[in-house]
Amino acid sequence: MEQPIRILVAKVGLDGHDRGVKVVARALRDAGMEVIYTGLHRTPEEVVATAIQEDVDAIGVSLLSGAHMTLLPRILELMEEQGIGDRLLIAGGVMPDEDVAALKQIGVAEILGQDTPPAAIGTTVAALVNRHRARAAVGGAS
Amino acid sequence: MTTGQLPLFDDDRRAAIAAEEAAWEAEELAAFLARQPEQRPGYVTRSRRPVRRVYTPADLGGTTFDDIGLPGRYPFTRGPYPTMYRGRTWTMRQIAGFGQAHETNARFRYLIEQGQTGLSVDFDMPTLMGLDSDDPRSLGEVGREGVAVDVIDDMRELFDGVDLEAISVSMTINPTAWILLAMYVAVAEERGCDLDRLSGTIQNDILKEYIAQKEWIYPIRPSLRIVRDTIVWSARHLARYNPINISGYHISEAGGDTVAEAAFTLANAVAYVEEVTAAGLDVDDFAPRLSFFFVSQADFFEEVAKFRAVRRAYARIMKERFGARKPESMRLRFHAQTAAASLTRPQPMNNIVRTAFQALAAVLGGAQSLHTNGLDEAYSIPTEFAMKMALRTQQIIAHETNVTNVVDPLGGSWYVETLTNELEAEIFRVLEKVDSLGGTVAAIEQGWFQRAEADFAYDVALRRASGEDVVVGVNRFVETGADAAQAVETHRLDPESERRQVARLRAVRAGRDATVVERTLKELAEVARDPAENLMPATLAAVKAQATMGEIVGALRDVFGTYVETPVF
Numbered sequence: 001m002e003q004p005i006r007i008l009v010a011k012v013g014l015d016g017h018d019r020g021v022k023v024v025a026r027a028l029r030d031a032g033m034e035v036i037y038t039g040l041h042r043t044p045e046e047v048v049a050t051a052i053q054e055d056v057d058a059i060g061v062s063l064l065s066g067a068h069m070t071l072l073p074r075i076l077e078l079m080e081e082q083g084i085g086d087r088l089l090i091a092g093g094v095m096p097d098e099d100v101a102a103l104k105q106i107g108v109a110e111i112l113g114q115d116t117p118p119a120a121i122g123t124t125v126a127a128l129v130n131r132h133r134a135r136a137a138v139g140g141a142s
Numbered sequence: 143m144t145t146g147q148l149p150l151f152d153d154d155r156r157a158a159i160a161a162e163e164a165a166w167e168a169e170e171l172a173a174f175l176a177r178q179p180e181q182r183p184g185y186v187t188r189s190r191r192p193v194r195r196v197y198t199p200a201d202l203g204g205t206t207f208d209d210i211g212l213p214g215r216y217p218f219t220r221g222p223y224p225t226m227y228r229g230r231t232w233t234m235r236q237i238a239g240f241g242q243a244h245e246t247n248a249r250f251r252y253l254i255e256q257g258q259t260g261l262s263v264d265f266d267m268p269t270l271m272g273l274d275s276d277d278p279r280s281l282g283e284v285g286r287e288g289v290a291v292d293v294i295d296d297m298r299e300l301f302d303g304v305d306l307e308a309i310s311v312s313m314t315i316n317p318t319a320w321i322l323l324a325m326y327v328a329v330a331e332e333r334g335c336d337l338d339r340l341s342g343t344i345q346n347d348i349l350k351e352y353i354a355q356k357e358w359i360y361p362i363r364p365s366l367r368i369v370r371d372t373i374v375w376s377a378r379h380l381a382r383y384n385p386i387n388i389s390g391y392h393i394s395e396a397g398g399d400t401v402a403e404a405a406f407t408l409a410n411a412v413a414y415v416e417e418v419t420a421a422g423l424d425v426d427d428f429a430p431r432l433s434f435f436f437v438s439q440a441d442f443f444e445e446v447a448k449f450r451a452v453r454r455a456y457a458r459i460m461k462e463r464f465g466a467r468k469p470e471s472m473r474l475r476f477h478a479q480t481a482a483a484s485l486t487r488p489q490p491m492n493n494i495v496r497t498a499f500q501a502l503a504a505v506l507g508g509a510q511s512l513h514t515n516g517l518d519e520a521y522s523i524p525t526e527f528a529m530k531m532a533l534r535t536q537q538i539i540a541h542e543t544n545v546t547n548v549v550d551p552l553g554g555s556w557y558v559e560t561l562t563n564e565l566e567a568e569i570f571r572v573l574e575k576v577d578s579l580g581g582t583v584a585a586i587e588q589g590w591f592q593r594a595e596a597d598f599a600y601d602v603a604l605r606r607a608s609g610e611d612v613v614v615g616v617n618r619f620v621e622t623g624a625d626a627a628q629a630v631e632t633h634r635l636d637p638e639s640e641r642r643q644v645a646r647l648r649a650v651r652a653g654r655d656a657t658v659v660e661r662t663l664k665e666l667a668e669v670a671r672d673p674a675e676n677l678m679p680a681t682l683a684a685v686k687a688q689a690t691m692g693e694i695v696g697a698l699r700d701v702f703g704t705y706v707e708t709p710v711f
Contacts, residue, residue, distance in 0.1 A: 014267035014283055016356025019396050022596050022711040023603045039709040040356050041271075043279065065267050066522065066635075070282025096521050096632045103497070113487060114520060115616050117607030118600070 005129045006056045010038040012046045012075070015065035017105040020092060020114070024060060024121055031122025033104050044071055051087065057129045058088035058109075066105065076107050086136065088128055092116075146208035151199040160200040170193075188441035188611075189399035190601075191564065197556035206564060209454070213508075213549045213569035215469070217457035219450050219562065220550035222473040223506040226547035231259075233511035234536045235312060236529050239264030239288035243299035244647070245336060246289040250304060252526065258532055260342070260511060262312040263302065264523075265322075270357050272318045274692030276644045284640035287523060288314075291646045292690050297325040298332075306330050311342035312387070312477070312511075312573025317359040319346035320372050321694050323385070324681040327631040332415075343384035343433055346372055349410040349582060350389050351706070353591040354396035359695060362583050364702040367673055370417045375678035377428040382668065384433040386414065387477065390452075393591075394437040395483050398442055403437065405572035406451040406591050408459065412573070413582035415464055423465045429471035438504035439481045440496065446552055449476070449507025454562070454568045478504035479513040485520045489615035490630045493517040493564035498535045505539055506552055512536055522632040589710045596711055647690065654688040660685045663697040670701040 009025045011018060018040060029035045036054050037048060051059050059079075060138060061073060071090055079085050091103065092112040100111050109128050151159070187194050188280045192477025194201070211217060216225030224231060238249045252398060265288040268280035272290050275284045284290050289615055291297055301311070306329075313324050323344050330340055348365040351358050358365065376385035389397075390407035398406060413430065419425055436452070438445050438466045456474040460466040480500035485493045494517045501514050514532035524532070540546060541569055552558045579585040586592075605611040662684040684694055 014271050014273070014279065015287070015394075016351070016708070018356055019599050022397075022709075023600050025711040026600050027603070037709055037711055039707055050544070065283055066286040067267075067282035093520065094520060115486065115606065115613070119607060133451070133668050 004094060005033040005058070005124050005126060005127075006036070006054065007033050007058045007125065008036045008038065008047070008051045008054055008056045009060045009062070010042050010050070010061050011040045012042050012044060012047055013063045013065045013067045015063065016040055017064040018062075020064070021060075021062035023118060024112070026061075027118035027121045028125060031116060031126060033122070043133070044074040044078055045107055047075060048082055048084070049133055051079070052082060055107070056087065056088055057133070059113075060090045060092065060125070062092045063091045066094075067095060071102055072108055073106060075083065086124055086137065088132055090125060091127065144208075146211075146216075146371055147206050148205055148209075149204045150202060151586070156200045159198050160331055162412060163196075163198055163200060179255045179622070187400070187444040187561075188439055189401060189444060191400075191444065191561075193557075193561075196266055199556060201560045202555055205559060209563075210553055210559065214473075216472055217454040218473050218552050219454045222453070222475050222510070224549075226508060226549040227505075227540070228549070231540050231546065231648075232505065232509050232539075232634055233310065233477075234258050234262040234533060235260035235262045235310075235495070235511045235513055236533055237262040237264045237314065237479075237513050238529070239266070240284040240523060240633070241636060242291065242643050243289055243291065243296045244302075245285075245303075245636070245639065247300055247302050247602055249526070250301075252527070253472075253533070254304075254309070256530060257537065258533060260310045260312065262513060263300070263314065265313070266290045269322075269691060270315060270318065272321075272359050272695030274690050275426055275640070275647050277692055282640070284519070284643050286453070286635060287639075289497070290640075290643045291322065291325070291616055293650050293688050294325045294328055294641070294685050295646075295650055295688070297322070297329050301326075301329060306333065307335050307339040313342070313344045316345055316348055316351050316355070316357050317365065318679060320342040320368050321685065323372060324678065324685045325374075327380070328682060328686050337379055338381035341382045343387045345373070345389060346386045346434070347389045347410065347435075349413055349586065350392055350407070352586045352707070353406060354392040354398070354408075354595065356707070358705045358707075359699065360702040361705045362586060364670075364698075365705075366417050366583070368677060369414060370421055371677045372425055372430050373414070373418050373431075374421055375620065375676055376431065377423060384431050387433050387435045388414065388436040389433050391479055393595065394439065395481065397595035397597075397602070398591075399598045400439070400441075400448050401568045401572060402591075402594055402598065404448055404565065405569040405576075407434065407436070408452065408455060408569060409573055409576045409582045409585070410510045411456070412459065412463070415460075416581075419464070425460070425466045426471050426526060427466040428471075429460060429464070429466055430468060433510075434476035436476050436478055437481050438439055438478045438500040438507070438509075440484050441563060442499060442501060442503050443558055444553075444565075445500070445503040446507045447558050447565055449478075449504070449509070450550075450553075450558070451565035451569060452476075455566050459573075467570075475510045477511040477513070478507070478509040480504070480515045482515050482519055485515060485517075486613060486616050487520040489621060490517050490520065493520070494531055494535065497532060498539070501535055502543075502545070505545060506550075508550065518630045520656050521630055525631060527631070530593045543572060589708065593710050607686060650688055651690070658687045659684070659689045659693070663689055667697045667701055670698050 214219035390403035394403040457472040516528030666680040
């Protein structure tokens, strides 16, 4: 049987806006995923360490402090360094369009904007993880 | 019994009106509905409160004239002052803050030039959380969402050329509010200001941080003590200053519905009043300086009724629960801000219109000061242009619509009065519930407020997704392709700002007398160990010695510990 999707939902940086992240966590849980929520004010180091410990398929990071161009690249870098560069990083928050494009360029799998419907959050994340798993399986066979 | 204590409409008249309404329903209404049904099976407010098709005096029950009353008189339903905007227009207070102190200072001077009448400071996340700009956790956040303030030197520069006796200054700051208050007072002293002439506020509402905004440092009890100390100290030294701004805004933005916003805020107010009176202050010695902050959401009449209901509920609490005798202690004054979470990314110009209606609701609800959001805030902090548009929106309401000519113009509307009655009754039901849970602090510890917000927030997200709650440009009247882009220019922070602030802080550290800093911090920690002592004098000494925010916070962390939340979702 297909393994259920495990996802770590995290708030990095110093801002305390957790309304969105809690909606996302609940939406993913309602979509049948195993959701681990870190709570607020986590550092990139803490997030990546938890992701390894919990062996998740994806990390969903929410931040509304404006520090996304510092913290998200740092998380990607740590994921690579610590051997989980094959997992997905998904982000959410308030960010200008050009930053969204730049983040996708460097490897953030998706950016879920404000007002993404809860059901769409579930299907988007599931599609990303499943496509990723399929690719990994093909890659493993070759 | 005075005339004012009699129901506005006696039983016989209400029964007669109800009978007439029943006849109308059977005749005109029934015939009309048979031809053309209503668009929805039922109608509700933003908070899911069912509303009737039409209201009459029959809905007012036993409401007396004294429940509604007159402005500037108990129970203050119609406003805290007898003349309201005829006497003085609300304070147009656009919040600003980014980069280094000198950059924000320039924005302040611009806003004053544009006709703004009060200043409001937004601080960056490290300042809000008590970290110095060179702390590793501050990386990427210095000056980002607000201005960076590390030491008194920054505070000096922030208000350079601003007359602190003439303009009121609001500082949106919570767990570190007492430190910034000390810096502000120290700068005012240096300039020879009369402290009793300083006006403005620090937000300093730590309880709603645990409930909603989530900026905290220490556990709840010592944090409450810090708030107590600022209120007690200000009551003795700052005659016109509001040492706390008890805030519903964040409760609403974090997901709370209208009653939650009003009731949780009053539950917090009750906890502060209990804390300060327990320290030996008479309620009338500090309550006149308590101030409030609420959101103004999109549901126009529900918001107007909320402002009226919360004023009346507060008056009754202060009089009946706390035995206040001065009318000023029972009179709720509030700052309002339009709802940031209602702003949309698609079709951003629509946000100007949304904000204007929300601002109008705040004005008709009797706000003392108002911040209108920038059209671009679903993208980033606002540009100068966006802030100017937001300020112009207020100026148009104040000077072109004539809504300011009459006090509480919606008073007496059967709908608005009924909503006001319902909201007030529900506020008191929530307060009873909080008391039954053991009070505000216990309810926070049980996650009760937090769960209520998360539930409503999720509900709203589902209703928006289903289209049940219409958001123009998002789930209705959606534009695709090039039209949808309607790109806005966003505020870009000078990337060198963070590096410059770190350098500046290090230069201050290198140039100050380290032994004095160390001594004042040690003394502050000593004072902190005795809960009966007031932290303010020792904090003033520390900031004057150029101790940094991070150092002061650190000194007390050793005494108080840190807060760890158990998150609920």
